[in-house]
Amino acid sequence: MSAQIDFLALYRELGIDPTCSPEAFKHAYRRRVSELHPDRGSEGHAGEEALKVLNLGYAAALEFFQAHGRFPGAPPAPAAARRPAPAPSAGAAATARPPRRDAGTAPPAGVAASATTAPGQRRWLSGVLVALVALVLAAQLAGRGDEGTAAPADAARAGAAAPDADDTAAGAVPALWIGMSAREALDALGTPTDTTEDGRLWHYGPSWIRLSCREVVDWYSSPLKPLGHSPMHPDGDPDPLDAERGIACLELDPAAHR
Incomplete structure (x- = not known):
């Protein structure tokens, strides 16, 4: 349907540019419809045909905008300026959240074992290092205490x-x-x-x-x-x-x- 419509003629009829915003496009469309309405004009059958062509062009332009983010004839928008995807609703976010896993249960089938055990291994290694440092310090302090004590x-x-x-x-x-x-x-x-x-x-x-x-x-x-x-x-x-x-x-x- 879009290939059979002269969008340049549509823009000239509405008095807008293809780079305009959707709000400006709709406002110009409503203004032109009110002008072509049979109750307000004397164009008769020609006015009805012009209104039919206008409606087809309006629908095709909006369909193109929803698919590409711009009106026909407008330059493509940069990737950063494209409309972001709509944020998921609260209900969708709740359903997408992974189920809570109780302690002691096996990880899900798609989760690697290293991703679930890495924090525990780091805590275990940290505890071992702290214990080794404490043993070394205790040995040094014991040596100094023995040297400082004197008995007959x-x-x-x-x-x-x-x-x-x-x-x-x-x-x-x-x-x-x-x-x-x-x-x-x-x-x-x-x-x-x-x-x-x-x-x-x-x-x-x-x-x-x-x-x-x-x-x-x-x-x-x-x-x-x-x-x-x-x-x-x-x-x-x-x-x-x-x-x-x-x-x-x-x-x-x-x-x-x-």
């Missing part, structure tokens, strides 16, 4: 007496204690990675133990390579007289007794 050497030696055989087998006591013999330390920890020339300082990586007259008098158990179940430091400072007594003692050579 005699009390430390009395409180760090050799454990009972049953307690040692059950693992309820540390692997080291003040007064532990060099042979017992060697059996418990194995051959050290390095020793000093006088044999009084045994290194186990970053950890070490100090001996005097073939007895353990001090140690450092690093968190990176701990000395069995020993604390980071013994309970109390070593006896300062151990250094003098150690001069006259022959220490055990761990390399020669393995």
